[in-house]
Amino acid sequence: MSPEEIKDLQLVGKYIQPETREVDGVLLTKIICDNWDNIWNFQAKPDDLLIASYAKAGTTWTQEIVDMIQNDGDVQKCQRASTFDRHPFIEWALPPPLNSGLDLANKMPSPRTMKTHLPVQLLPPSFWKENSKIIYVARNPKDLLVSYYHFSRMTKMMPDPGTWEEYIEAFKAGKVLWGSWYDHVKGWWDVKDQHRILYLFYEDMKEDPKREIQKILKFLEKEMPEEVLNKIIYHTSFDVMKQNPMANYSTWPTVLMDQSISPFMRKGMPGDWKNYFTVAQNEEFDKDYQKKMAGSTLTFRTEI
Numbered sequence: 001m002s003p004e005e006i007k008d009l010q011l012v013g014k015y016i017q018p019e020t021r022e023v024d025g026v027l028l029t030k031i032i033c034d035n036w037d038n039i040w041n042f043q044a045k046p047d048d049l050l051i052a053s054y055a056k057a058g059t060t061w062t063q064e065i066v067d068m069i070q071n072d073g074d075v076q077k078c079q080r081a082s083t084f085d086r087h088p089f090i091e092w093a094l095p096p097p098l099n100s101g102l103d104l105a106n107k108m109p110s111p112r113t114m115k116t117h118l119p120v121q122l123l124p125p126s127f128w129k130e131n132s133k134i135i136y137v138a139r140n141p142k143d144l145l146v147s148y149y150h151f152s153r154m155t156k157m158m159p160d161p162g163t164w165e166e167y168i169e170a171f172k173a174g175k176v177l178w179g180s181w182y183d184h185v186k187g188w189w190d191v192k193d194q195h196r197i198l199y200l201f202y203e204d205m206k207e208d209p210k211r212e213i214q215k216i217l218k219f220l221e222k223e224m225p226e227e228v229l230n231k232i233i234y235h236t237s238f239d240v241m242k243q244n245p246m247a248n249y250s251t252w253p254t255v256l257m258d259q260s261i262s263p264f265m266r267k268g269m270p271g272d273w274k275n276y277f278t279v280a281q282n283e284e285f286d287k288d289y290q291k292k293m294a295g296s297t298l299t300f301r302t303e304i
């Protein structure tokens with residue numbers, strides 16, 4: 001992003017309202033809802049790759065891994081642009097002169113790699129029709145909630161999260177952007193075997209990045225020498241990505257993300273939720289979780 005564009009962004013920033021609306025009961029920003037027809041009618045292609053997730057599940061990490069794989073471990077090539085511009089975020093509509101995800105996607109030559117946080121029922125149907133490959137990444141709800149709370153405090157593009165106590169309740173009720181986490185992870189889980197979907201877990205990636213990167217390689221039908229694989233593991237580690245301006249959103253102006261409040265690459269640590277949930281909040285959360293996830297074969301690890 002050039003300094004000129006950043007200046008424009010700062011002018012535009014004051015027009016960014018964290019207003020929300022719903023599409024089929026799913027809370028989204030007003031700008032996304034106003035643009036919904038275009039998003040729904042987005043034309044996917046058979047050689048598209050979509051990285052899908054609920055917000056704060058490890059999307060950027062997965063994007064960096066995929067980009068490194070696609071570029072055979074060439075770090076310089078992966079520094080060609082920020083994550084947002086390398087992989088269009090299909091539903092993320094911003095006012096001009098900012099690029100909307102759809103504009104970027106439509107301009108991008110094939111094969112395209114894109115990102116979405118949409119729940120499965122709101123995915124543009126052309127992705128199913130074209131049988132595009134999808135990598136879904138899921139993260140345990142407690143760490144995700146903590147991450148989402150901090151992100152919502154530092155970004156001006158989302159509604160104010162309120163107090164920690166209020167935010168836990170909003171999250172449990174699904175009254176946060178992109179709707180219910182519970183429905184999101186279950187919805188994608190339930191269709192994973194009917195389409196070309198690789199379902200990954202943040203905690204598994206943290207536990208054994210090599211094993212999980214190998215799953216992605218297989219899914220993308222790629223092979224690579226051990227030394228390139230090791231380079232990818234290193235380049236996509238939390239500490240290295242935290243210092244990478246093309247992955248840590250530091251090129252974005254503070255009017256959109258004020259990283260002095262909380263950095264985008266915050267902790268990257270499974271189990272951090274224990275520093276935030278009280279014993280009572282944790283018990284309440286678990287009780288509610290059991291109800292909402294009852295009957296599903298999907299399970300999460302809240303620490304590794």
Ligand SMILES: Nc1ncnc2c1ncn2[C@@H]1O[C@H](COP(=O)(O)OS(=O)(=O)O)[C@@H](OP(=O)(O)O)[C@H]1O
Nearest residue numbers: 055056057058059060061147237238265266267268
């Ligand atoms: N390489 C690596 N290793 C471990 N963890 C990582 C990595 N990269 C990003 N992160 C952490 O992922 C969280 C951000 O999630 P997303 O990228 O999905 O956010 S977004 O919804 O796309 O804005 C956010 O989690 P928290 O640190 O818990 O807030 C990031 O720090």
